[in-house]
Amino acid sequence: MVSEKKDIRSLTKEELRTFFKSIGDKAFRGNQVYEWLWSKGVHRFEDMTNISKETRTHLEENYVINHIEVNSLQRSSDGTVKNAVKLHDGLIVESVLIPTKKRTTACVSSQVGCSLDCKFCATARLKRMRNLNPDEIYDQVVAIDKESRLYHNMPLSNIVFMGMGEPLMNYKNVLASIDKITSEEGLGMASKRITVSTSGVPKMIKKLADDEVKFHLAVSLHSAIQETREQIMPFAKNFTLDGLLESLEYWYEKTKRKITYEYIVWDGINDTYEAIDALVKFCKAVPCKVNIIEYNPIDDGEFQQAPKKAIDNYINALERNRIPVTVRKSRGKDIDAACGQLANKSS
Numbered sequence: 001m002v003s004e005k006k007d008i009r010s011l012t013k014e015e016l017r018t019f020f021k022s023i024g025d026k027a028f029r030g031n032q033v034y035e036w037l038w039s040k041g042v043h044r045f046e047d048m049t050n051i052s053k054e055t056r057t058h059l060e061e062n063y064v065i066n067h068i069e070v071n072s073l074q075r076s077s078d079g080t081v082k083n084a085v086k087l088h089d090g091l092i093v094e095s096v097l098i099p100t101k102k103r104t105t106a107c108v109s110s111q112v113g114c115s116l117d118c119k120f121c122a123t124a125r126l127k128r129m130r131n132l133n134p135d136e137i138y139d140q141v142v143a144i145d146k147e148s149r150l151y152h153n154m155p156l157s158n159i160v161f162m163g164m165g166e167p168l169m170n171y172k173n174v175l176a177s178i179d180k181i182t183s184e185e186g187l188g189m190a191s192k193r194i195t196v197s198t199s200g201v202p203k204m205i206k207k208l209a210d211d212e213v214k215f216h217l218a219v220s221l222h223s224a225i226q227e228t229r230e231q232i233m234p235f236a237k238n239f240t241l242d243g244l245l246e247s248l249e250y251w252y253e254k255t256k257r258k259i260t261y262e263y264i265v266w267d268g269i270n271d272t273y274e275a276i277d278a279l280v281k282f283c284k285a286v287p288c289k290v291n292i293i294e295y296n297p298i299d300d301g302e303f304q305q306a307p308k309k310a311i312d313n314y315i316n317a318l319e320r321n322r323i324p325v326t327v328r329k330s331r332g333k334d335i336d337a338a339c340g341q342l343a344n345k346s347s
C-alpha cells in the first residue's frame with residue numbers, strides 16, 4: 001500500500017533543518033537525520049540511534065522512508081548481474097552491473113517504462129508509467145555498488161544512464177540523483193565517471209549545457225538520415241536531426257566535452273554507403289566518438305544485426321575520417337540484461 005505520509009528522502013538538508021526548528025528542536029538534528037538517510041542509508045527511523053526515541057516517533061508520525069528492494073537478482077555467465085528493483089508502490093524497474101577486468105559499470109533506469117517509441121527497444125513496449133524519484137535512482141546505484149564489492153571485489157567505478165527510460169524526460173530528478181551520487185554526503189563519485197544517454201531531446205541537451213553539468217553525454221543516434229531515423233525512432237519527427245545537431249554544437253561549445261554516438265547497424269536499414277556517408281558528415285560537425293553496439297534481438301526479426309562486412313564498412317569510413325570508433329560487445333544477453341532488453345520479463 002502506498003503511504004499518505006511524505007517521503008522524508010524527498011526533503012533537502014535545509015528542509016530537514018527547518019522541520020526540526022519548527023518543532024522546537026535544534027536545526028543540527030536535521031544534519032544528523034540527513035546523514036542517516038543518505039550516507040548510512042537506513043530504512044527505519046528506529047535505526048537512527050543518536051536520535052531520541054521521542055523524536056524518532058515524531059518523525060514516524062509525519063514521514064515514511066521510501067526505499068527500493070532488489071526483488072530478484074540474476075547472474076549471467078559473463079559476470080553481468082541484473083536486478084529487478086521493486087519501488088515503494090510495487091512497480092518494477094531493472095538495473096544492471098557490467099564488470100570488465102578493470103572496472104565495473106552500473107546501468108541504471110530513470111523511468112518506469114519509457115516515454116519514447118524506438119521500434120527496436122523492448123523497454124519502449126512498456127510505455128512510460130512514471131518518472132523515478134532521485135532517491136530511487138540513487139538506491140539502484142547503491143545496490144549495484146554493494147554487488148560490485150561482493151561479486152567482483154571492487155567498488156563501482158562508472159555509471160551509465162542507459163537502463164529503462166529517457167533520462168532527459170525526467171531531467172530534474174536525474175540531475176538531483178547525480179548530485180547525490182557525486183556529493184560527499186552521498187557516494188562521492190566523480191562526475192566524469194557518469195554518462196547520461198539520450199535518444200536526443202535538443203531542448204534538454206541545451207539545458208544540460210546551460211546547467212554546466214560535468215558528466216558525459218551519449219546520444220543514441222542509429223541513423224544520420226532524417227527519414228530513416230523517423231522510421232526506427234518515430235519521436236524523431238518532432239526532434240529532428242537538424243535540431244539535435246544544433247543542440248550538440250551548443251553542448252560542445254559550452255562544455256568542451258566530446259559526445260558519444262551510439263549506433264546499431266541493421267540489415268537493410270542503415271547498412272548502405274549513403275547511411276555511412278551521412279554519419280561521417282554528422283560526426284564532423286561536433287567532436288565525438290562512435291560506439292557501434294551489437295543489436296540484441298527482441299522479437300520476431302523485423303530488425304536484424306547487419307553482418308560483419310557492413311560493420312567493417314562503417315569502421316573503415318570513420319577511421320579514414322579520423323573519427324574514433326569502438327565496437328561494443330553485448331553483455332548479459334543470456335539473462336536479458338543487454339541494451340534494449342530490459343522489459344521486466346523475469347519479475
Ligand code: SAH
Nearest residue numbers: 121162166197198199220262295296339340
Ligand atoms: N533513452 C535513452 C537511454 C536508454 S539507453 C537512450 O535512448 O539513449 C539504451 C541504449 O540501448 C540506447 O542506445 C538504445 O538505442 C540501445 N538499444 C535499444 N534497444 C536495443 C537493442 N535491442 N539492442 C541493442 N541496443 C539497443
